[in-house]
Amino acid sequence: xxxxxxxxxxxxxxxxxxxxxxxxxxxxxxxxxxxxxxxxxxxxxxxxxxxxxxxxxxxxxxxxxxxxxxxxxxxxxxxxxxxxxxxxxxxxxxxxxxxxxxxxxxxxxxxxxxxxxxxxxxxxxxxxxxxxxxxxxxxxxxxxxxxxxxxxxxxxxxxxxxxxxxxxxxxxxxxxxxxxxxxxxxxxxxxxxxxxxxxxxxxxxxxxxxxxxxxxxxxxxxxxxxxxxxxxxxxxxxxxxxxxxxxxxxxxxxxxxxxxx
Amino acid sequence: xxxxxxxxxxxxxxxxxxxxxxxxxxxxxxxxxxxxxxxxxxxxxxxxxxxxxxxxxxxxxxxxxxxxxxxxxxxxxxxxxxxxxxxxxxxxxxxxxxxxxxxxxxxxxxxxxxxxxxxxxxxxxxxxxxxxxxxxxxxxxxxxxxxxxxxxxxxxxxxxxxxxxxxxxxxxxxxxxxxxxxxxxxxxxxxxxxxxxxxxxxxxxxxxxxxxxxxxxxxxxxxxxxxxxxxxxxxxxxxxxxxxxxxxxxxxxxxxxxxxxxxxxxxxxxxxxxxxxxxxxxxxxxxxxxxxxxxxxxxxxxxxxxxxxxxxxxxxxxxxxxxxxxxxxxxxxxxxxxxxxxxxxxxxxx
Numbered sequence: 139x140x141x142x143x144x145x146x147x148x149x150x151x152x153x154x155x156x157x158x159x160x161x162x163x164x165x166x167x168x169x170x171x172x173x174x175x176x177x178x179x180x181x182x183x184x185x186x187x188x189x190x191x192x193x194x195x196x197x198x199x200x201x202x203x204x205x206x207x208x209x210x211x212x213x214x215x216x217x218x219x220x221x222x223x224x225x226x227x228x229x230x231x232x233x234x235x236x237x238x239x240x241x242x243x244x245x246x247x248x249x250x251x252x253x254x255x256x257x258x259x260x261x262x263x264x265x266x267x268x269x270x271x272x273x274x275x276x277x278x279x280x281x282x283x284x285x286x287x288x289x290x291x292x293x294x295x296x297x298x299x300x301x302x303x304x305x306x307x308x309x310x311x312x313x314x315x316x317x318x319x320x321x322x323x324x325x326x327x328x329x330x331x332x333x334x335x336x337x338x339x340x341x342x343x344x345x346x347x348x349x350x351x352x353x354x355x356x357x358x359x360x361x362x363x364x365x366x367x368x369x370x371x372x373x374x375x376x377x378x379x380x381x382x383x384x385x386x387x388x389x390x391x392x393x394x395x396x397x398x399x
Numbered sequence: 400x401x402x403x404x405x406x407x408x409x410x411x412x413x414x415x416x417x418x419x420x421x422x423x424x425x426x427x428x429x430x431x432x433x434x435x436x437x438x439x440x441x442x443x444x445x446x447x448x449x450x451x452x453x454x455x456x457x458x459x460x461x462x463x464x465x466x467x468x469x470x471x472x473x474x475x476x477x478x479x480x481x482x483x484x485x486x487x488x489x490x491x492x493x494x495x496x497x498x499x500x501x502x503x504x505x506x507x508x509x510x511x512x513x514x515x516x517x518x519x520x521x522x523x524x525x526x527x528x529x530x531x532x533x534x535x536x537x538x539x540x541x542x543x544x545x546x547x548x549x550x551x552x553x554x555x556x557x558x559x560x561x562x563x564x565x566x567x568x569x570x571x572x573x574x575x576x577x578x579x580x581x582x583x584x585x586x587x588x589x590x591x592x593x594x595x596x597x598x599x600x601x602x603x604x605x606x607x608x609x610x611x612x613x614x615x616x617x618x619x620x621x622x623x624x625x626x627x628x629x630x631x632x633x634x635x636x637x638x639x640x641x642x643x644x645x646x647x648x649x650x651x652x653x654x655x656x657x658x659x660x661x662x663x664x665x666x667x668x669x670x671x672x673x674x675x676x677x678x679x680x681x682x683x684x685x686x687x688x689x690x691x692x693x694x695x696x697x698x699x700x701x702x703x704x705x706x707x708x709x710x711x712x713x714x715x716x717x718x719x720x721x722x723x724x725x726x727x728x729x730x731x732x733x734x735x736x737x738x739x740x741x742x743x744x745x746x747x748x749x
Contacts, residue, residue, distance in 0.1 A: 196600070197599050197600050197601035200469070210611070210613070212605075212609065216600075216605055217599075217600050218598070218599060218600050218606050219597075220464075220465065220597055220608045221495065221607075221608060221611060222461065223461060223464075223488060223491050226458070226461035229453070229457070229458040230461050231465060232451065232458075233425070233461065233462035233463060233469070233473070234465040234597065235465075236462075236466065237422065237423055237465075237466045237471040238597075238598065238599075241598070258454055258455060258458065259461075261454075262453075
């Protein structure tokens with residue numbers, strides 16, 4: 139998928155002239171990316187970069203790339219980025235933010251990174267109330283390693299490690315991370331959004347922007363969960379995958395603000 | 400200003416870090432290094448640094464990764480089981496060439512073991528510990544004073560070579576109190592620029608800290624560069640102490656707390672007219688091969704003493720390379736060899 143450069147609804151930026159204009163965000167490198175057709179990562183990358191540009195903070199942003207499909211996000215983002223070991227992403231962010239409190243630090247994590255191997259790190263980072271922003275891309279499957287079950291895989295969903303579909307009895311239940319984190323006083327802003335339609339992309343943009351604003355204003359831990367398509371490992375066309383979020387995924391993972399204070 | 404104080408090895412280690420300008424510490428409680436964590440909690444507050452009690456050793460080492468990536472002098476400490484948990488992060492730190500200081504106050508193992516002093520983590524510290532080809536600079540102090548001095552030195556070495564440095568102690572050294580002299584003037588940190596650090600890309604191209612290198616052949620090139628660095632460290636940073644080597648028939652080799660016991664055994668042997676010397680490696684990596692080789696000129700035998708089943712002895716054998724015999728005496732699981740015990744082993748060899 140080429141990074142959308144001109145005509146793309148996802149890239150729409152409302153301007154004062156009321157006509158949407160399209161431009162390559164400064165924070166997003168003008169290069170081809172490795173994501174599959176219909177994958178949501180390219181959209182989420184762009185939304186993050188648009189938010190960074192709108193706040194004019196590119197030169198004081200430090201991103202933390204995860205292990206997962208977005209592992210080489212630093213090849214697409216045009217600002218300082220650190221790699222993190224799988225799941226340790228919020229711990230690395232904590233180390234950076236504590237020694238550079240005036241910089242804007244965000245993690246970009248998938249469901250394996252955040253909701254499986256990095257569960258302890260995300261809970262304690264939220265609980266400490268670290269003033270960072272977390273972008274959590276939930277597509278319900280391990281993409282990079284070939285489509286295994288994720289902690290967020292829905293009941294009945296077929297993956298390479300749940301060949302007859304996820305059995306709640308055998309594999310347990312899909313985890314709702316935001317709802318879990320909501321009980322922690324340290325977590326200040328938690329919202330779930332999706333990128334399966336133009337309308338939802340615009341809402342996702344607003345949530346991501348708010349999550350960065352929270353940090354800029356020193357309000358503490360914020361996290362946006364983005365439901366995202368993985369047509370390759372859902373064995374669907376991009377359109378079918380977008381419809382699946384609308385009709386199935388978002389009924390289990392409800393969209394909207396989970397907590398805001 | 401000379402300031403003589405009574406401190407345990409753990410606290411001396413912490414003060415050495417403070418003198419070196421350490422501004423970030425993250426750790427997780429484990430005996431027998433808790434005095435160090437508590438000391439850093441107090442001193443980081445006093446010196447404007449950051450202290451975090453992490454939720455795990457995994458989180459602690461990765462918080463250090465973050466602080467080090469941002470260019471700050473950072474440290475974590477633990478004891479054997481906790482160090483096992485940190486190995487993943489240490490491999491990433493080495494791969495990303497991030498400077499930091501790690502401390503392991505070793506205890507008895509394997510598994511949960513016990514909380515008595517041991518030296519069973521030599522291989523883990525010296526041979527890598529985590530995945531991939533990398534080396535840590537390993538410093539082995541044998542007194543509270545050396546904990547202060549070598550911890551301060553460790554920060555300079557870490558920055559100079561962009562590599563993690565580990566202080567390998569044990570529960571005995573960590574908790575034993577001794578008088579130490581604190582002379583801030585002797586420990587002026589060598590602060591160097593870190594243009595690679597993540598500080599926001601104002602006025603420069605973005606910096607990226609990573610160890611994932613996918614392009615064909617690029618990771619091999621990165622590894623070659625790392626190995627070249629390790630060779631240059633081995634050439635310039637090897638440290639050891641040799642006592643009574645010139646005329647010695649039996650040369651004891653021991654590090655850390657055991658070296659102090661072995662030194663007493665050597666003195667007892669000398670008072671009996673036995674020609675016994677001691678080599679104390681101070682850097683366990685790079686290992687003082689040359690000091691060992693030089694001792695081969697007079698030595699009939701080496702006796703390596705460790706609180707392990709025999710780990711450093713392998714490096715001594717590699718250095719000796721068959722020129723003479725290498726014997727081993729070890730205690731495990733918290734057993735500490737006595738002066739008399741070592742002397743008996745020496746007498747049996749003569």
